[in-house]
Amino acid sequence: MPEPTRLRLPIAPTAQGSSPVSAKCGCHAVADRTAGADAPVIALVGAPNTGKSTLFNALTGSRVTMGNWPGTTVEVSRGVWRSTLLTPSCTCTDCSCDSSDEPTSLTVMDLPGAHSLDAHSPDEALTRTLLVDGPADERPDLVLATVDASRLAHGLYLVAQLRELPVRVLVIVTMADVASQRGVTLDPASLSTTLGCPVVVVDPRRRTGLDELAIAVRRILTTATPTPRSTPADDDQLVLDDDRFTWLSAAVDNGTSQPDGHRRTLSDRIDRWVTAPVVGPLIFLTVMWAVFQVTTVVAAPLQQALDGLFSGPVTDAVAAALTATHLQDTWVEGLLLNGLVAGVGMLLTFVPLMALMFVLLALLEDSGYLARAAVVTDRVMRLIGLPGRAFLPLVVGFGCNVPAISATRILPDARQRLLTALLVPFTSCSARLTVFVMLGTIFFGNQAGTAVFAMYVTSVMLVVLVGLILRRTLWRTMGSEPLIIDLPAYHLPTLRLTASVTWQRLRGFLKTASGLIVATVCAVWLLQAIPTTGGEAFGEVPVGDSVYGVMAHAVAPVFAPAGFGQWQTASALMVGFVAKEAVISSWAQTYAAEEPAPGQTGVLGEHVRAAFEQSSGGHPIPAVLAFMVFLLAYTPCIATLATQWREIGPRWTLFGIGMQLVTAWVLAVAVFQVGRLFW
């Protein structure tokens, strides 16, 4: 079998300057397959929502996140496109290649969406670096520019800029079906003549036109780099723009024909309602309420079922296996049951929640509604310097912080993503809700609901206040960008895209969070298993006498000014660092391990009440309120931290942890010290 044919084509020298980022080094690659060092590299570029990522997936079989939303591609992905039609010796003009032929491989890069090469956001800057500012010999051999046929002029500005560079350009026209519905007739041949580069019509969603694309790519890769389009000598940007628009207007006139007059589309009719001053916010709130309800209500029984599965049959099976191997009642049992089974089980209970959240996000993205939601919320979010689209991750955070952090990717600006990712943990997730409900019931009786509601109000206030503080300190140089959103046409979400996006995100969550969660749960178990006094065996020590208990004793005085300085509560907060759901089980485990007072065995509420009564000097109400505020504001669970680590890096994750601990402690102390004056 012959070796796959590799093409190596000379690249003409271009602009000066160098950058550590290049098309061929793969510094920013995430999907991370290449066809080999000698294989041609092609870059996919285009304005957002022109089907770029969908085309990338169709060509390479990858599963890059796709969506009907600007900024979906926030990283550069690489994949391998293999086709016999790409082989230079092939003479096919249609798909009639011998299937036994060895296919040729190309490396395909999916670059972030960009309206131009002028870098208005970090993602656009990355595109510019890869195509313009990087070393000439590391630039792609061919640039595929996707343009939307239904708004051709919109995408051709980028093509105009590309044609001014010494690079091979091939224009891929997508959304021809939408254009046809709007009465636009396309003439690819005339368009190609005016643009001075090949034009191919492709439907990435239905995967049509891919063979024609392969043939066109094969041909252009064997031709010399074209001469750049000449531009006015004047450096004035407006003069350059005039020239570009004259050029692209001619291309649109030659390449398309459309009926006179404006036809009101379905998107226009929907937009009339969903962005309207009064109805729009009501629709938005309804959609967000539905998202919140689905993630908190629908996922709950699924979570409970999985929890029951792991704490019941799975635990029983492991216990039976331990008994069969005579390892029961040893430290191995503790490690397996309390560490690994509990840790993996806890992680998997998150999966239904995550999956539902990602499905809903994918539906909102693919339908095109997300862009409208950003318009509706823009004015409110602007108060803390964020654009309207930042509202969605924050709303998602009330269900679970983990997908909310991931959802910050919908923000095109890196600084906005960072600020939002730091604010998300202040939203009260459903895990905290379980603790609030329990404490509310113990301390406030019939008023428990009011206490829980107060925590949600506090959560919103925290997001706004911390956002304002960060905006006026670390983020003070972040300019306030005016609202300019290119609204995609509404689409009926497709099952394939929704499933693909959901799976991609869920897999990312599992990959990142699983190792950290299991490791942390095992570490907590280990600390609880190591005795600090003689005469007690490893794995069979009361929590208070374990290394963990001693650490809790050491930490507890820090919380004394907040009224909850007992070691059991400090211990629960330490476990809460792993997962907020574990706070209650920690109390249950801790109090069960202690010598219970007569008549109070198993009455967890009484233990907790007594502990707060004692530690607060007779002011349990302000103490428990302070505890709830601390629980709300301090570090999120380990899964959230793992996701933050992935999204914003270790430095900002550590900054977030410090900021939240300080905020939580200061607020808790303030609540207790002020509250004790009244209660």
Place this chain on the structure above:
Amino acid sequence: MHTGQSLSGAPLNTPLTLVSVAASPDHAHRLSTLGIREGSQLRLLTRTIGGGRIALVAGSRIALGSDLVRLLRAEVA
């Protein structure tokens, strides 16, 4: 001296010609890449919350915030 009227006062669903863009150079250039520049034809489709508009420009629907809408002037084509 600018002619025309601010987009915030311009009629909906009427062909307009943009006569001036008083935004900062960066924002003006960004608008330009979207086809919103002096001389371009547009049509305001919807009034959005906060005083913004959705404009139809060369087949694209562009949502513009109220701050920006006040800086763009157009006359009926």
